[in-house]
Amino acid sequence: MEKRFVYADNSATTRVSQKALDAALPYFTELYGNPSSIYSLGMECAKAVLKAREQVANALGAKVNEIYFTAGGSESDNWAIRGCAQLGEKKGKKHIITTAFEHHAVLHTCQYLEKLGFEVTYLPVGDKGLVTAQQVEDAIREDTCLVTIMTANNEIGTIQPIAEIGEVCHKHGVWFHTDAVQAVGNIDINVKDMNIDMLSLSGHKLHAPKGVGALYVKTGINLPNLIYGGAQERNKRAGTENVPSIVALGVAITDAVKDIPAKNERVRKMRDRLIEGLLKIPESRLNGDTEHRLAGNVNISVRGVEGESLLLSLDLQGVAASSGSACTSGSLDPSHVLLSLGLPHEVAHGSLRLSINDENTEEDVDYILEVLPPIVKHLRSMSPLWERICRTENIHDYTLD
Numbered sequence: 001m002e003k004r005f006v007y008a009d010n011s012a013t014t015r016v017s018q019k020a021l022d023a024a025l026p027y028f029t030e031l032y033g034n035p036s037s038i039y040s041l042g043m044e045c046a047k048a049v050l051k052a053r054e055q056v057a058n059a060l061g062a063k064v065n066e067i068y069f070t071a072g073g074s075e076s077d078n079w080a081i082r083g084c085a086q087l088g089e090k091k092g093k094k095h096i097i098t099t100a101f102e103h104h105a106v107l108h109t110c111q112y113l114e115k116l117g118f119e120v121t122y123l124p125v126g127d128k129g130l131v132t133a134q135q136v137e138d139a140i141r142e143d144t145c146l147v148t149i150m151t152a153n154n155e156i157g158t159i160q161p162i163a164e165i166g167e168v169c170h171k172h173g174v175w176f177h178t179d180a181v182q183a184v185g186n187i188d189i190n191v192k193d194m195n196i197d198m199l200s201l202s203g204h205k206l207h208a209p210k211g212v213g214a215l216y217v218k219t220g221i222n223l224p225n226l227i228y229g230g231a232q233e234r235n236k237r238a239g240t241e242n243v244p245s246i247v248a249l250g251v252a253i254t255d256a257v258k259d260i261p262a263k264n265e266r267v268r269k270m271r272d273r274l275i276e277g278l279l280k281i282p283e284s285r286l287n288g289d290t291e292h293r294l295a296g297n298v299n300i301s302v303r304g305v306e307g308e309s310l311l312l313s314l315d316l317q318g319v320a321a322s323s324g325s326a327c328t329s330g331s332l333d334p335s336h337v338l339l340s341l342g343l344p345h346e347v348a349h350g351s352l353r354l355s356i357n358d359e360n361t362e363e364d365v366d367y368i369l370e371v372l373p374p375i376v377k378h379l380r381s382m383s384p385l386w387e388r389i390c391r392t393e394n395i396h397d398y399t400l401d
């Protein structure tokens with residue numbers, strides 16, 4: 001098969017759609033006003049920001065004044081969690097519930113709050129990467145101010161029972177925030193039906209640019225500022241708006257939430273063919289639940305090889321993928337998500353995430369299935385770790401066949 005470029009890392013980031021780019025471009029050139037200015041050029045821009053706010057609100061089933069634009073998923077997570085902690089502290093509530101496999105934007109914020117005297121419960125996610133509403137209910141205490149649990153995991157794609165978790169939180173009068181950065185555009189979301197009080201999303205995961213995102217905050221929650229210094233975002237988030245990116249986010253999210261079931265059916269078929277093909281590699285396993293899983297997520301561990309080596313070899317063949325998450329791929333530490341499933345370090349290290357979407361084709365799948373197994377075979381033939389595994393576990397070393 002001829003060498004081709006296959007982008008299979010859509011959980012790391014996505015391409016900006018042509019439509020989103022076209023909508024944004026005039027706001028760099030002709031329509032460069034400051035939305036706070038009162039002359040026409042400024043007001044044009046303020047109108048564009050309002051339209052984008054309506055588009056984001058519609059995509060989530062929220063009200064326009066419940067949407068705040070931010071600089072992305074990490075900022076939204078920080079704002080929601082630190083804001084709720086501040087509100088909770090005033091009422092003497094200094095306990096937070098989250099899971100062991102959240103994105104670092106959530107985990108590191110929680111760890112920071114622990115240093116300030118908060119107590120955090122990190123719920124275990126089991127070997128499938130799922131939590132239950134019952135686990136949340138059992139962990140709620142008198143002094144719990146916030147539950148923050150991601151809608152879909154960025155590494156293994158597992159989808160949590162958000163509506164049930166939200167219901168339990170409301171029963172006990174606890175705020176519920178969800179990091180839906182990986183979920184928006186991939187599963188249908190309605191913040192009211194799903195009992196969500198706060199939700200983080202990020203533009204670059206849904207075909208808008210990097211560095212723009214939003215936080216949904218339910219009416220009635222008076223979240224304190226994360227950034228002070230101006231009246232933007234209804235006095236809550238200072239700083240001149242990133243108008244072109246906000247416009248692009250409005251357009252991109254409107255498209256992203258259209259016809260999700262139909263889009264997913266096609267993506268899921270490709271994903272399942274990938275999984276089936278890759279699991280033919282001896283001593284490989286799929287990480288995370290098979291059913292409650294994003295349609296485009298494949299996460300496999302291949303024993304006896306390093307995830308990093310797999311990535312480099314795949315890159316030479318034109319395939320862009322990821323090992324663990326984008327941040328962890330730069331380091332040699334195994335992913336905290338895979339460790340939270342109970343995988344031994346050795347297995348977690350040999351993990352590969354392929355995240356496809358509706359821009360991928362059946363030919364992409366064919367290509368990955370053609371190039372990956374020989375890469376594994378080659379890497380194993382040079383791996384002292386694989387040799388040791390074969391020797392100690394009496395596995396037939398097929399790389400020598």
Ligand SMILES: Cc1ncc(COP(=O)(O)O)c(C=O)c1O
Nearest residue numbers: 072073074103105154181182202
């Ligand atoms: C689940 C999750 N939360 C938060 C983020 C951070 O988003 P951003 O890159 O927009 O700050 C990411 C991106 O990797 C993510 O996957």
Ligand code: FES
Nearest residue numbers: 154325326327328
């Ligand atoms: S990009 Fe997701 S872990 Fe950093």
